[in-house]
Amino acid sequence: MKAVILLSGGLDSSTVLAIAKNKNFDCYALTVNYGQRHTIEIERAEKIAEISGVKQHKVVNLDMRWIGGSALTSDIPVPKDREEDDSIPITYVPARNTILLSLTLGWAEALGAHDIFIGVNAVDYSGYPDCRPEFIKSFENTANLATREGVEGRKFKIQAPLIKMSKAEIIKTGIDLGVDYSLTISCYDPDEKGKACGECDACKLRKEGFLHAKITDPTIYI
Amino acid sequence: MKAVILLSGGLDSSTVLAIAKNKNFDCYALTVNYGQRHTIEIERAEKIAEISGVKQHKVVNLDMRWIGGSALTSDIPVPKDREEDDSIPITYVPARNTILLSLTLGWAEALGAHDIFIGVNAVDYSGYPDCRPEFIKSFENTANLATREGVEGRKFKIQAPLIKMSKAEIIKTGIDLGVDYSLTISCYDPDEKGKACGECDACKLRKEGFLHAKITDPTIYI
Numbered sequence: 001m002k003a004v005i006l007l008s009g010g011l012d013s014s015t016v017l018a019i020a021k022n023k024n025f026d027c028y029a030l031t032v033n034y035g036q037r038h039t040i041e042i043e044r045a046e047k048i049a050e051i052s053g054v055k056q057h058k059v060v061n062l063d064m065r066w067i068g069g070s071a072l073t074s075d076i077p078v079p080k081d082r083e084e085d086d087s088i089p090i091t092y093v094p095a096r097n098t099i100l101l102s103l104t105l106g107w108a109e110a111l112g113a114h115d116i117f118i119g120v121n122a123v124d125y126s127g128y129p130d131c132r133p134e135f136i137k138s139f140e141n142t143a144n145l146a147t148r149e150g151v152e153g154r155k156f157k158i159q160a161p162l163i164k165m166s167k168a169e170i171i172k173t174g175i176d177l178g179v180d181y182s183l184t185i186s187c188y189d190p191d192e193k194g195k196a197c198g199e200c201d202a203c204k205l206r207k208e209g210f211l212h213a214k215i216t217d218p219t220i221y222i
Numbered sequence: 223m224k225a226v227i228l229l230s231g232g233l234d235s236s237t238v239l240a241i242a243k244n245k246n247f248d249c250y251a252l253t254v255n256y257g258q259r260h261t262i263e264i265e266r267a268e269k270i271a272e273i274s275g276v277k278q279h280k281v282v283n284l285d286m287r288w289i290g291g292s293a294l295t296s297d298i299p300v301p302k303d304r305e306e307d308d309s310i311p312i313t314y315v316p317a318r319n320t321i322l323l324s325l326t327l328g329w330a331e332a333l334g335a336h337d338i339f340i341g342v343n344a345v346d347y348s349g350y351p352d353c354r355p356e357f358i359k360s361f362e363n364t365a366n367l368a369t370r371e372g373v374e375g376r377k378f379k380i381q382a383p384l385i386k387m388s389k390a391e392i393i394k395t396g397i398d399l400g401v402d403y404s405l406t407i408s409c410y411d412p413d414e415k416g417k418a419c420g421e422c423d424a425c426k427l428r429k430e431g432f433l434h435a436k437i438t439d440p441t442i443y444i
Contacts, residue, residue, distance in 0.1 A: 058288060060285075060288060061285075062284050063282075063283075064328065066280060066282060066329075067325075067328040067329050067332050068329075068332040092370060093328070094327070094328040094329075094331035094332050094369060094370070095324055095325075095327040095328035095331060095365075095368055095369060096328070097368065098324040098327060098328075098364065098365070098368045099321070099324040099325060099328060101324075102317055102320040102321040102323075102324040103289075103317075103321060105316070105317040105320060106286065106289040106315070106316040106317035106318070106320075106321060107288075107289050107290075107316075109316035109317060110289050110290040110316050129367065129368060129369060129370060129372070129373040130367075130368040130369070132367070134367050135364065135367040135368050138360070138363055138364040138367050138368075139364050139368075141360055141363075141364075142320065142357070142360040142361050142363075142364045143317075143320070145351065145352075145354070145356050145357040145360050146317055146319065146320045146351060146352040146357050146360075146361075147316060147317060147351060147352070148314060148316070148351060150351070151351040
């Protein structure tokens with residue numbers, strides 16, 4: 001059976017790819033180059049796809065910078081040492097996961113794949129609305145109304161295996177499945193060689209994850 | 223109040239733009255260049271946006287040809303004089319409206335617009351699943367779970383004012399609102415000057431629409 005996996009080159013999506021592989025899916029990886037600050041993430045995604053033995057890896061160019069309104073795709077500075085609160089941070093990209101899942105859905109339908117894997121997480125979720133279970137469930141419903149496959153009864157399933165896991169649990173799962181986390185990049189603001197800033201929300205979550213998992217953090221910080 | 227309108231340069235979306243303008247929205251038009259067979263559609267969309275006095279018109283490049291599986295974005299020939307039946311035709315592009323609405327949603331959120339207009343039609347809908355009311359309703363629900371605006375209670379509304387109209391009703395509505403249909407292109411397979419083939423599903427629906435509306439068809443056929 002075929003599955004399409006959204007692969008950013010980060011810790012979470014690389015773990016999800018390993019999970020899908022472990023479930024014996026034929027894996028098709030999709031990476032969207034949406035105008036991230038550094039293309040090093042794309043290079044890492046290519047490397048991870050290659051060593052994971054995916055059937056096909058597509059890198060799609062979709063510049064999201066024209067959308068505006070996010071520190072990840074514009075000139076707004078990425079906040080460092082942000083205090084934790086309940087607000088949605090400036091790194092939120094409007095409708096990002098809806099856009100990414102839509103593209104994945106299109107490819108999945110053309111491939112004849114009915115399982116779509118995404119590495120969203122609602123525990124350490126940084127406050128993004130499109131990482132919550134109710135969003136994933138609703139997108140799945142929409143997908144099955146939107147497509148020939150869904151309408152004809154061959155339903156799509158949006159699989160978000162990390163959604164209720166802590167970062168430490170994700171890391172332990174990935175280590176058990178042989179993920180090489182030194183290749184993955186989580187940082188919102190890495191340098192051109194992929195070294196992590198160590199201070200943004202994503203770096204802090206990642207650091208704490210390795211700490212709690214009692215696994216040596218292979219990340220190279222600036 | 224701001225609204226974002228998906229504008230393809232076709233008859234339906236041009237009518238929708240006129241409807242949104244008539245409702246006194248400040249109109250922002252979005253055209254997606256997804257690798258259609260002819261870029262004449264993009265040129266027409268630009269012309270229509272300009273004469274409609276939109277606040278801003280964005281043309282976004284998102285090649286959908288890599289998705290595969292459709293006559294509109296690949297080398298599969300567009301069928302001519304197809305017999306009418308209940309099947310979904312080969313011109314169906316997997317997940318197209320989900321992708322288009324997702325992009326629109328992202329821009330709408332960044333702009334502070336909460337009304338999104340799309341020219342889908344479920345009467346003369348050519349059999350596409352993503353033109354049905356249940357899809358539109360489900361996408362709206364997903365949009366309000368996916369976004370900061372939705373989560374914080376400033377809900378998005380997906381407006382599909384043509385969804386239950388016949389082609390003739392759409393044309394009569396547009397004529398009343400001053401739409402110049404000679405600028406619009408419906409044909410799936412126009413020549414490089416924008417002349418319509420007259421034989422594809424879209425041309426047949428359009429022809430019949432003008433006939434039933436008792437309005438002279440300004441379309442130039444090959």
